Amino acid sequence: MAEQRTLASGARAFRLSIAGTEHVCDVRPGETILKAGLRDNIKIAHLCLVGDCGSCRSQLVAGRVQLKRDISNHISSDELQAGFVLACQCVPQSDVELIVPGVSPITAKPTRCIRSKGVSKARGFSITTSANS
Numbered sequence: 242m243a244e245q246r247t248l249a250s251g252a253r254a255f256r257l258s259i260a261g262t263e264h265v266c267d268v269r270p271g272e273t274i275l276k277a278g279l280r281d282n283i284k285i286a287h288l289c290l291v292g293d294c295g296s297c298r299s300q301l302v303a304g305r306v307q308l309k310r311d312i313s314n315h316i317s318s319d320e321l322q323a324g325f326v327l328a329c330q331c332v333p334q335s336d337v338e339l340i341v342p343g344v345s346p347i348t349a350k351p352t353r354c355i356r357s358k359g360v361s362k363a364r365g366f367s368i369t370t371s372a373n374s
């Protein structure tokens with residue numbers, strides 16, 4: 242999977258791919274997966290944009306993300322280990338691939354997860370929680 246590239250503006254970006262679809266877009270530095278997807282007209286469900294409603298729940302398949310805040314109000318620790326995230330609270334740290342309900346076909350499958358302290362790791366993804374979560 243390719244890593245950060247330079248946009249026409251000179252900014253560096255990672256790539257967001259929606260599993261099982263042709264949807265691919267750039268994620269600008271510090272931008273969340275949800276904002277990048279919406280800018281590119283990917284129909285990711287959302288209501289609040291701040292991690293309160295849970296409607297942007299998705300599943301990370303590949304890549305590394307940093308969570309902006311604690312999402313345990315909607316995602317249990319077991320679900321986090323399986324790659325479930327809130328797209329509005331994920332800032333990519335590499336190219337990422339995500340299963341998005343209502344966008345990805347139901348045949349899209351996540352990779353197997355391996356538990357480790359502080360970070361959810363699997364063959365294909367890692368989720369880092371923020372320092373204050």
Ligand code: FES
Pocket residue numbers: 286287288289290291292293294295296297298327328329330
């Ligand atoms: S849009 Fe509400 S939790 Fe993400």
